[in-house]
Amino acid sequence: MEHNPKLVSSEVAALWGAYMQNSMAYCIVQHFAAVNEDSDATDLMQSALTNCDYVVNEVKQIFEQENHALPIGFTQEDVYLNAGRVYSDLFALRYIKYMASAGAAAASALLEVLARKDIRDFFSATSAMFIKLYNNASDLLLKKGTFIRSPVITPMEKAEYLQSESFLSGLIGKHRPLTAIELAHISKNSETNSIGRTFVAGFSQTAESPEVRKYMERGLEIAAKHETVFREILVEDEVPMPSTWDSAISQSTDAPFSDKLMMFHTLGLNELSVTGYGAAIGASMRNDLVGDYTRLVAEILQYGNAGVKLMIENRWLEQPPQNVDREALRNRKA
Template sequence: MTQGKAISSAELATLWMTYQQKTMILRILEYLIVAADDEDAKVILQDTHTKVKGYLERIKGILKDEGAVIPVGFTEEDVYTGVPKLFDNHFDIMFLRLLKSISMGLHTLHLSMSYRKDIILFYKELAGFTQSVYDKCVDYLQQRDVLPSAPSVTMPTKVEFAESPNYMSGFNLFSEKRALNTVEVSFLHFAIETNVFGMQLMTGFAQAANEPEVKKYFVKGKELSKKIISDFSQLLIQSDIQPPSTWGAKATNSKVAPFSDKLMMYCTSLFCNFGLGSNAIGTAFSLRSDLPLALVEKAKDILTYGQDGGKIMAKNGWLEQPPGMEDRNKLIK
């Protein structure tokens, strides 16, 4: 229901982006619900599907009231239920957890970009719902011991301050690098954990993709994830820290696609953007001078990979354009 004030360009943009993401999640859930062989997992997936469908209807209502066209997003044509399982061992809830991790950041950002009260309330509710689903996923995975937790650490007994610029040292050839601090470890651990999952996701997508160019793109993504895992794990090992690993969410031997190439490409693009954001935050909070450079190098690789994916999507007619601003020069002509 309209609030008397037209939505801004920022609000239109965030609603459009949310619609794209939520229609993708809806399609993914439709496949996961049918494939689920654990009743507890199925309940989480079905409840999430019902709520997401309701939020999509609210977005449609806002756009309709504003006279805006409803985006295409992802439809029933982008999902193939009942096909052989492409992933096993709790992949469904691990996938949902990662999607909700991305959503939590997006909804908070979109809330800060909103001005109209009904849209602010919408994102508040969506953020709260997303957090509750994330909590359920974490509880489920921890109960089954498939979620690698961050390394343990001895609790500090006193406050310490850096006594010299040597604390920032990362490239000094004549002295050892200091041990990583907990802030740095947390970002490295998170990057490794998400890329371990991403490597399996890209493996499954590569096996199932229909277009040769898309298949090749997913193989490249798998290799990029392996490189990030290897390089960041080495940084942890240098400080005698065990890198995270999990036995769950492996790709099966199936070569039958549960999703369209379009959906899998968009999903990969979403994860690339998430990786870029995480790397940017990790760079900002890492105080050892070699770490920001390592993170920036990986960010460059992720950015290039994401741009290549955008070109493939555009070439195949899969890249739905966001609403544009008026082209005044074109109107004048």
Template sequence: MTEHHIQLTSAEIASIWAGYMNDSMSKCVLGYFLKTVEDVEIKAVVQYAFDLSSTHIKKLTTIFQEEQIPTPTGFTNSDVNLNAPSLFTDPFMLVYINHMAKLGLLGYSGFVAMSARDDMRAYYREGLSKTSELFERSSKVLLSKGLFIKAPYIAYPTNTDYVDSKKYLSGFSLFSKQRPLNAVEISHLFMNIQTNIMGSKLAQSFAQISPRENIQKWMLRGRDISKKHVQVFSKILLNNNIQPPVSSDIAITDSTTPPFSDKLTLYHMGFMSTAGTGNYATAAAASQRSDLIFNYERLSLEVAQYAKDGADIMISNEWLEQPPGTLDKDQLTNKKELKN
């Protein structure tokens, strides 16, 4: 029986394209980390992450070639200066990898769910497994060094209960006190505090190394947005007598020598903004207090506008690579009519 080649679906094309872009960016960042990291335990985690991205790029390149789809440009050696002095501390590198592993787990699980071809599902299942191992390794080192930030503790419940009033869903009231946060709402507030702390540090470091004034301003704006969002979420926890977990100062050095191109740093912040918007949407859907939902929705708009302004800068510099898409049928028809 003759086996016919099964064409990739639009979802699978989108997945391999996004995977290539993200892994080529990660390889640049992690390659630079390898040149500057000093701690032996952290270096082992960086090496594992670098090897993972390198392997993914090779496999994805093969898929593009086999399917006769143009391989994206992504990011190359021209986007990283491996000889630049250290910009990040070793603990920051470890926290960064742990954070990116979390995003990778979400991404790969989504890619598995969207894939129809057996080989595509197998590739993303393997990616999910390897990324889970990366998260495990980075978490263990973080715990051993006292750098792992845990979510807040709450008292164990003593019994099951049901919501007995519509007030449970209300977060705005002039005449009654807001109900306490539940565990689901606390977990999302905690996660979004941590991701915004990472975002603010990255934005600060990228502003520090950029030679372009407009990009410096955009990065500093991102830093300030992240700081504001941390304050909003922390205040909600504090108002519920919950101390927001605070990370140690694991930030950046005083170096101003660019290890990365502005093209890479803008893409990176755009990627972080997209992930943040997704986190907010998930948090809003999971939260049951209306004030929390309102906050996530209004803050999402701020992130979306910030990301759009960053994309405009990339477009003006011809740095924004276009994802694969469908042909404009109307445009094709108009061209045909003009020829006739």
């Protein structure tokens, strides 16, 4: 007998999230492509658009087959292709690299909660597409000499076991040098912070709503604070500072995106920061680093919660799929 299982909750959540993220990213890359003056990046931007379009259309087809309501997501109403340049072409390249990395990682991580073969095949294909996009973006940045590398450390002379619990110290007094793993997380989280700071800088001068502009200005302050924390850790440890991820922002005040998209993207970057900081907490063996990340996570969560409230007030926050409210149904019969 043919077995046609329905989508389970984890599969619905994965598909819904993929639709939201890729419909948004499609709008962002559309704007970047419209103002792009770097002929070397044309094919890369088209590949990014093709990837996002593939994901959106595949999810749409699956949801229609399963009689699931399609998310509203983001459409041409959320991107203004006649708006002038806000971000540099170099930032667009770095964003595509970052977007591809996040897309590949998300698709791969979701596989363990997917049961249906067609859904697993879809996310496997998505992961492969974004890995290829990431590699192409990285190659182009390397070719241009603008790929930001993490700090270099002296080669380890020999492998050995820890002999003292002082390896875990760091809250008070002198602490031991950073491990390569800790440095890798600091570099990754610095990059995420810089991407977010560049975006909110542009959002703060182009958003239509005064409340959104104020929210973005607060995001700039938080990002600058976090950048200072990461920089001080590296300086104290006498680690060579990597080149900056920052990119120029134009003086344009014409919004390339809707306030709804700007807020959603900012909340998405908040989530990625929390995820990155959480991973760093798990990988860090110095107590002072754990303390720093814990404080920074709390600040991001508070900032994100304020953003959620602002989106709800403006009816910009789309409700994710959820289980039936049985109590509400029973009360209707009462």
